[in-house]
Amino acid sequence: MEIQPVSPQGSSIPTKIFYPQQTVRCSGPAAFRNQLARDIACLLDVDDDVTSWSCLSEALRYGGEVYFPDLLVERESCRTLIQADNRCEGAPTWLIEAAHLAGFEIQILARPDLPDVRLRNAKDLLRYARYEVALDDRVRLLAALEEHGTLTVAECLSVFRNVPPIPGLASLVLARIVAIDLDDALIAPETIVRRYRG
Incomplete structure (x- = not known):
């Protein structure tokens, strides 16, 4: 258009x-x-x-x-x-x-x-930019990260109860609440998730 x-x-x-x-x-x-x-x-x-x-x-x-x-x-x-x-x-x-x-x-x-890999990851995340994560989902994920330091993407999925897990996680990455590496490989179950430290 x-x-x-x-x-x-x-x-x-x-x-x-x-x-x-x-x-x-x-x-x-x-x-x-x-x-x-x-x-x-x-x-x-x-x-x-x-x-x-x-x-x-x-x-x-x-x-x-x-x-x-x-x-x-x-x-x-x-x-x-x-x-x-x-x-x-x-x-x-x-x-x-x-x-x-x-x-x-x-x-x-x-x-x-x-950078090809970073661009593909950015486009994948931006598909979910309109999702909002409920407070309880966000707090559950941050509490788990506080306890364990880091989690894999696969381990994070079980904390989301109010929004689909992948859109929820993507939304938190875009909001700079959690961080993942976007440069080395495409986002996958084994990708490491950590709290964002700006």
Whole structure:
């Protein structure tokens, strides 16, 4: 489905909706130019340093031209613009210079820059971003982790009584209540779960 978000200056930016649609730390509408930009945003939702991100929200100007980079990322230490380097949709050549003049860090990311395993795990988790975990389920899991230090995914499943176990666990990972390793392998029964220590 194609939509046309309108920039603050009134010009439309061609975007589409890409999957997964759920987000956790997006402020504003989640609409993207391409799948690469969406995949980068998936990784932002599981990046512990990111407090929030937004799509096509910051205008860069150079001469008489205006361009909206794909993502604006808010971290405790800085604000960074990210442009997806999708070969068939070229960004202006002046983008990096304009970002620096405006006081932003900027990253240009291409498909090979994205970590495959982490991206697949992020997409798997985000399917369940709309689930809410009841207090008793959350407390049971945290109490078990306090007692044992760590548990496997398989061992965690029995504590959930009010929400399906996998969506419940995924929701707690996305909420930064518990943590799992997303980089070494795809999430599996033997994946280790621990309390999140931010």
